[in-house]
Amino acid sequence: MRGNYGRSPPAHRNMAAASRRLSFRTLLGVALLFGLTLTILAAVAVQSEPAIPFDGYGHVILRQGTLEAALKVEVYLDLACSDCALAWPVMNRVAEAYGDRTEFLYRLFPLPYHNNAFKAAKAAKTIQLYSRGSEDASVASFFTEVFIGQDEISNDSTELMTQPQIEDILESWATSSSGMSADNFHMGMADAEVEIQTRNQFKYGCLHGVDGTPQVYIGGILASGLDGDATFQDWQDILDPLLSRTSSAVPWFKGWAAQNAE
Template sequence: MSFKKLKCTSLGFVTLWCLLWPIVSQPAVPDGFWYGETAEEEKVLIEAFFDPVCPDSRDSWPSLKQVVQEFASRVRLVVHTFPLPYHDNAFATSRALHITNKLKNISATYHLLEAFFHHQEQFYGKATFNKSKAIVTDHIVEFTAKALGSSSSYHSAIKSGFKDTNTDHATRYAFKYGCIRGVYGTPFFFVNGFPLADAGSPLNYKGWRKVLDPLLR
């Protein structure tokens, strides 16, 4: 085989691999936690990217939850985890959500998300500064089991979930999905596929009504 043919063959292989790599690396199911029932047509779709230990994500949740419940018949919500690298234990707490999502129904996942929001101070700053990764993970396991309502029933399953590479990959896919969509902070919102302005800042109830009212008329 001539050098020219060899070069073309190598280039073709590299090109083919670059084209196929995004396909073979896709997750088995779409990312995100649907709030309530699955997606339906002719409904406004809100996508929220949250970090469980982000104060701005925490502050934006009550108003978002309010409008979604108020317009449940016309609005759908899906939440994606986006663990910011500069937030302590953001990846581990996000992983706990993916583990819970596999163990129980979706309402339990949102219940855990709210629990993290209400007790964020346990997972960053001085609370974990001098603790090892293993100790912090054990605390997250205990916290998650308690949040699910039966520590004796779910403790071992949750602990095993942190050893399961599938939950690690799911959490990484969620982060990469946000990067592909152009997410760079939390909270970050899309409405019908279009990003809202002021990413990284909480949006109050009036702000959501200003966004949704023209779409819901």
């Protein structure tokens, strides 16, 4: 019997080999398509995670300075934090002294271990929402009232108090600082929108890496050394060099923008 050396394999063998190659390619294609689909779905899932809803204020409870300022200073405070109570008078003085050269943006970040911090933050949000037109002045005055009487809402002082009793303390500060009525204050404290916006303000801080108070960002960069012990001079030492640089850059940029807008 003569061998098949040098001859082409039978047609059925070619078909079987081609079928195996086709099956492998098909399986490989399906696997790649499946992997690509999972990747796309994962990306869509990440992008579709609900963002923190915009509240009309940029999650800012208080603004000092002007929107056109050369330097933006973002401050995170906790109304029940003793370091914030020390820092507030200095920050307030700095914001006033620098005027329209800086914009101070305050956000509240109620720390979980301060039992009444969130309730105080809700009180500030109530004043902001119920004092349209004068909210910044009212909130700033409320901050001062709270920080002066902060011991009254400390964990130790309120250990045996009921929630309504604690709210009454906040009410006295809110009404005296903003002029709002007690009825409006309690209405705001029970308002679901106030609750949501206060929670979202805290979430905003978490999203931006805030882990304590007071925490200060200048031009979006974390500024160390501006804690509760910071003096007016400490602020000057940081702000003045930055402002001297931005003041020389701003006119150039405005001129460039005007030329390119024509």
